[in-house]
Amino acid sequence: MVERGDFLHALENDIKPAFGTxxxxxxxxxxxxxxxxxxxxxxxxxxxxxxxxxxxxTESSGLVSVLLEGPPNSGKTALAAELAKLSDFPFVKVCSPEDMVGFTETSKCLQIRKYFDDAYRSSLSCILVDNIERLLDYGPIGPRYSNLTLQALLVLLKKQPPKGRKLLILCTSSRRQVLEDMEMLSAFTGVLHVPNLSQPEHVMAVLEESDAFSKKDLQKIQHDIRGARIFIGIKKLLALIDMVKQTDEDSRVFKFLTKMQEEGGLDLGTNVQ
Ligand code: ATP
Ligand code: MG
Structure with missing residues (x-):
């Protein structure tokens, strides 16, 4: 027999929202x-x-908020999305400044509020607030930001969902210090640092996953970057590999190493031969 509980279960787990899951x-x-x-x-x-x-x-407060912070291009958004996916919470909303281009401060606040109101209706919800400083219209020259949006976010970050409801908030930012100055940092349950790649082995691991280089080329790169200083974000590195893939195979290693140095991601120092 189909009972009320079944409907509620279906509503929560099986019915997909009209605008994409x-x-x-x-x-x-x-x-x-x-x-x-x-x-x-x-x-x-x-x-x-x-x-x-x-x-x-079940015994937790019902609210966990996590900030993923790290340098630009370090992979914050992708990692936050991966965590949202791993949570397997049936309600997931992404609140991204890209979707609010041209919004006034007020309409932005209303939109954010709507995401949270929708989330409070579901028993397990996850909201991803991407690129907080952009959302707050932060600009380093001045510096300026939207205080209205900041206050709205601060309230929502601390607001307990209704009894029995669980909310996971994942935020990303490449401006940890700015959030600290805005007294937002303390509002989070936890902060996770997303670092750049910093060891030759890190770069090798990514190159091995890509199909841009032959075994021999990989060995040559490994040899050339041994002991070198590395500092590059995963997004930048992947873009660089994509670019190098467009060149013919003979010049790829050279192109890769030159580009890495130009981008400031690789410092061969005294290692140059
Ligand atoms: P921005 O500073 O511009 O906001 P970001 O730090 O948010 O950049 P992403 O937009 O998440 O960076 O880009 C990371 C890219 O790298 C994505 O395309 C993702 O799929 C890919 N990627 C591969 N491996 C990883 C990893 N280990 N961590 C994060 N991203 C990864
Ligand atoms: Mg991002």
């Missing part, structure tokens, strides 16, 4: 997947899982 919203940010290039990635995902469990736990 939660998974589809996240897919956009995960099209290139997550490459496990080293320890920082695995430990970030592990810590993320703990926060997800905390958000899910």
């Amino acid at each position: 939660a998974a589809e919203a996240l897919e956009h940010f995960l099209s290139r997947g997550i490459i496990n290039w080293g320890n920082p990635v695995s430990s970030l995902l592990e810590d993320g899982q703990l926060y997800i469990q905390q958000a899910r736990a």
Whole structure:
């Protein structure tokens, strides 16, 4: 027999929203997947899982908010989307400044508020607030930002969902200091740092995942960057590999190493031969 509980269960788990499912919203940010290039990635995902469990736990407060902060291009958005996906919460909303281009401060606040109101209706919800400083119209020259949006976000970050409801808020930012100055940092349950790649092995792990280089080329690169200083975001590195792939195979290694240095991601120092 079909009972009320079944309807409620279906409403929560089976009925997909008209404008695309939660998974589809996240897919956009995960099209290139997550490459496990080293320890920082695995430990970030592990810590993320703990926060997800905390958000899910019946005895928890019902609200867990996590900030993923790190340099531009370090992979914050993709990792936040991956955590949202791993949470497997049926309600997922992405609140991104890209979708609010041209909004006035007020309409922006109303839109954010609507995302939260919708989330409070579902028993397990996840909201991804991407690129907070953009959302707040932060500009380093001045500096200026929207105080109205800041206050709205601060309130929502601290507001407990109704009894029995669980809310996981994942935020990303490349301006940790700015958020600290705005006294927003303390509003989060936890902060996860998303670092750039910093070791030759990290770069090798990504190159091995790509099909841009032959075995021999990989060995040559490994030899050339041994002991070098590395500092590059995963997004930048992947873009660089895409570009190098367009050149013919004979010149790829040279092109790659030159571009890495030009971008400031590789410092061969005394290693130059
Ligand atoms: P921005 O500073 O411009 O906001 P970002 O730090 O948010 O950039 P993303 O937009 O998440 O960076 O880009 C990271 C890209 O790298 C994505 O395309 C993602 O699929 C890919 N990627 C591969 N491996 C990883 C990883 N281990 N962590 C994060 N992203 C990864
Ligand atoms: Mg981003």
